[in-house]
Amino acid sequence: MPQQDDACTMLDEDHNKVAGLFEQYKAAHDPNRQRLLASEICQELLVHMQIEDEIFYPAFQRATGDQPLVQESKREHQEARELIAQLEDKPTEARLMLELEDVILDHVNDEREKMFPQARKTKGLDLMQLAQQLQARKMELLAAHAG
Ligand SMILES: [Fe+2]
Numbered sequence: 001m002p003q004q005d006d007a008c009t010m011l012d013e014d015h016n017k018v019a020g021l022f023e024q025y026k027a028a029h030d031p032n033r034q035r036l037l038a039s040e041i042c043q044e045l046l047v048h049m050q051i052e053d054e055i056f057y058p059a060f061q062r063a064t065g066d067q068p069l070v071q072e073s074k075r076e077h078q079e080a081r082e083l084i085a086q087l088e089d090k091p092t093e094a095r096l097m098l099e100l101e102d103v104i105l106d107h108v109n110d111e112r113e114k115m116f117p118q119a120r121k122t123k124g125l126d127l128m129q130l131a132q133q134l135q136a137r138k139m140e141l142l143a144a145h146a147g
């Protein structure tokens with residue numbers, strides 16, 4: 001059986017995927033393609049933030065007791081959600097997409113450099129088990145969005 005990813009690796013794969021989609025968005029010139037990419041980015045982000053909010057952050061906070069870091073992360077999610085809501089009305093607004101990219105890249109950096117290293121050294125945080133929960137919930141949400 002292949003080695004399974006832990007929760008941090010799995011979440012970081014989502015981050016890389018979205019960063020790649022932002023690059024494609026910036027390289028795209030056709031408004032239809034921009035619209036499709038913008039909607040894919042927003043959907044990816046909404047699902048990703050939801051599984052973090054529902055599963056990863058509470059488990060992280062329980063195990064580490066680091067409330068400020070989780071609160072800061074949730075504030076950044078909220079900022080991203082507000083931009084995504086604005087994009088629903090103006091999906092081709094490049095300025096909003098660039099602003100969203102900025103917020104997300106900053107946030108991803110915080111998770112990568114602060115939260116994930118702390119999660120990995122915290123005993124009692126089962127990152128393999130969390131990865132399974134995150135994956136299952138992600139599948140559920142993607143199926144609901146697709147339907
Ligand atoms: Fe994340």
Ligand SMILES: [Fe+2]
Nearest residue numbers: 049052073111
């Ligand atoms: Fe996040």
